[in-house]
Amino acid sequence: MRQLNFPCILHFSMRILILGGGAVGASVARRLIREKNEIVIVEGSEEQCAQLEDTLDAKIVQGNAASIRTLQSAGLSDADMLIAVTNSDETNLLSCLIAQAHSDVKIKVARLRTHEVDLWRSVCGGQLLNIDLVIHPDRETAERIQRVVGLPGISDIQEFAEGKVTLVGMNIAAGSWLVGKSMEELKQSGPPSNTLMAMIFRGNQVIIPRGDDHLRAGDHVYIVALADQVSDTFRFMGVEEAERVKRVFIVGGKQIGIEVALQLEERGIQVKLFERELSRCKKISELVKDTVVVHADGTDQTTLVEENIEGIDAYLALTGDDEGNIISSLLSKRLGARKAIALVNRLDFLPMAQLLGINSIFSSRLVIVDRILQFVRKGHILSVTTFRQEEAEAIELVADAGPKFIGKKLKDLHLPRGAIVGSISRPSGEVIVPRGDSVIEAGDRVLLFCLERLVPELESAFIVGSGRETA
């Protein structure tokens, strides 16, 4: 039973217990606080606790996240949701087990980093331990990375609507024919029928474009296209088609580097993985099959030249050091890598890294936030994807009957500037990228792009009762 709470004015949010106040826990907390949830964080280190206390409007409890007493004093019995993101898989699983035995926390989320995550997923769905969401951020990020490895012009590819809709991210190079074109002009140059320019990232700005917005060199754009028209779209945008990828360098033998290596070697790609620590190298070599593990500093110019960096299809900087990743991927471009991909976890670095000309940048931290938001928000939210510094979102949701946007032509809705409907999938299986005269019906799956600050307003426009009633 929820304990009787002192009647407070702000009582319409979820109470969420986050275990682990490291970088991931803090960024999840920050986002969830912004979405008006009550957050309690359990963290072991006293120093880190003091830091969190200063920067977050949350209750911080110092202690071991796998201790029943600590969890109880952190208010386990009142919590609606438990998010276990400590550095230890064991602690995360154990705390979910405690939550299951000692209270009726509605949603349990755990981050796991083990290779055996798929085996664990089957265990975690059972009677003994019922975890609603197991996140393996490294694997999910690795999947996104390997999708774009062979496409130098493309920075990101994501799938929506059960794979029927593709979202393509690309940089507008200085010499591209697209520079200076307005959305209206693009539309007249005969793009594939079902495509839409959804977002433009320019410097620190995010633009949800309208007809009169122009493209500029250095812009990073996202385009919605139906899955079967992706190649046409590439051709239209002047992006070279995917060739057979032969050689890839990965720097950093952390979890994510290994995940990417495993996925790439599955595709028959020749992978060299650089790791500086010998013991780590040995461990990696036991895990991978065809990948060559090199005990060397993969950010060192001499080493890279020796290992024939010239002409490699992609250079993936996946160490834990954001600055190092940015610098070394720039270096690789100069040494002749066709594509440079950097892992950058600090969100405030992202706009700058984009300006420097790194082909694509990934952050595994956002993946966790995205997965969790799907549970925190009310209504039939199918997925949430956050872009760059959490300024813009793609939300996939099922439209309810009733709300004010349903059954009207899109052009009559007067969507706020900063929001756009990317695709509509009908229950019949038909998928369209909508135009001004398209109509959203109840039951449609809608892919919506919008600035983060517009989220509450838009959710309520599509979903009945998204008014965050008490959970």
Next chain:
Amino acid sequence: MIRWPNILRAVGFFILALTGSLILTTLCALFLGSSDLSPLISAVITAGGLGGFLTLAFRSPPREFSHREGILLVVITWVAFSALGALPFYFSGHFASFTDAFFESISGFTTTGATILEDIEALPRDLLLWRSLTHWIGGMGIILLGIAVLPLIGTGGMELYRSEFSGAKSEKLAPRVAETAMALWKLYVAFSLAEYIALRLAGMDTFDAVCHTFSTMATGGFSTRNASIEAFASPAIEAIIIVFMLIAGVSFTLHYRLLVERRARRFFGDQEIQFYLALVAGGTLAIAAVLALSSYEPLEAGRVALFQVVSIMTTTGFSSANFELWSPFTQLLLLALMFAGGCTGSTAGGLKVARLFLLFRVVAREFRRMVERRGVSAVRLNGAAVSENTIQSLLNLVYIAFLINFAGCMALTALGVDVLTAIAAVAASMFNIGPGLGSVGPADNYAHLPALAKWVLSFCMLAGRLEFYTVLIIFTRSFWRK
């Protein structure tokens, strides 16, 4: 970097809130049938004008406050409240100078309760009400109220909360600062209502009951009578006030645990509360014994001793007897209790009982270390080990308190005040008690002190209310370094 527009806008909002309470007082004055409303109305216009100007002139978007900005916001707000709160007194003409009016006002907001009024009963009732209301506003905390109701303070709130609410380490009641602050204020209001009803039932009239409720719950000490509580000569009223002073001297977080969460064991098992009650009981017994041996009846001795010990220890400063006539030993005992103060997280001042308790334990550990040279032991409070950082900052705080106390005494004696009066006046100001000993005892007042001494004491009151660091830090050079 300090973003002044950000701070000044927030100060503006606080001043508008103060204007609101001034308007409320003015309305009550109408109801009380006061003859002259002009002091209050002038104050409303001045404060409203200043608050309105600040909020309109600095239209910066609401942002989080950095550490330094938070400290500045707190200090500026407190000074502004004291200065603007002094206006009704100043305009009324009952106070000789602005210094006197400011002293009375800051003494109110910091819940000190030291007065410069020779004849309290000569003051119009609307000003007496305002005097008590300043206590009540300052008791639970100006900033805390701001955090609870003003939406302009977001994440930076915790910093502010800590600067004003004693016992920074006391746990939050709710994950969000705003909710915690709201819960504390609600408890405060609930207790105040309870006390008001009790005092009315005991035969006090509405006006006196309201004023004394404000003074008691804030552990302030302003009364509407020259003779303080002694004037009512009612054991029932004394008993009620003793109970509510004791309540106000206990951590409101623990009140919440007991009354809202119904966890009695958390409340009565708390070592700070046990130590607090033990000190009250010990002090009462000692003083009662001494009094009984001299001129008092035993029962009467117990009654006045209990009232005075609770009043001094919770830093309220009411009096039910003139303790200046008691033996020097009892007076020194009361002076010692001034330093102890109430519990952390209460509205009381002083060093706080938990700190005293920890201090004893730290000293005990030092002795143990001298004997068992290789022994390692933790200092515990309520079963949990207290970190060395906390102990360090505790020792620093005590050191700073004594340093200020000493410096204040030096300043006062340099201005020609006698030693006993100086020591007691500084302690009574710093720990927000009110009446001291010597020529500032319960039957006297602070009017005769030199003007400069009044400013020194005003500074001590604010420094003590904000637990020293917040005020002193802005006088360091590193605070202003970019």
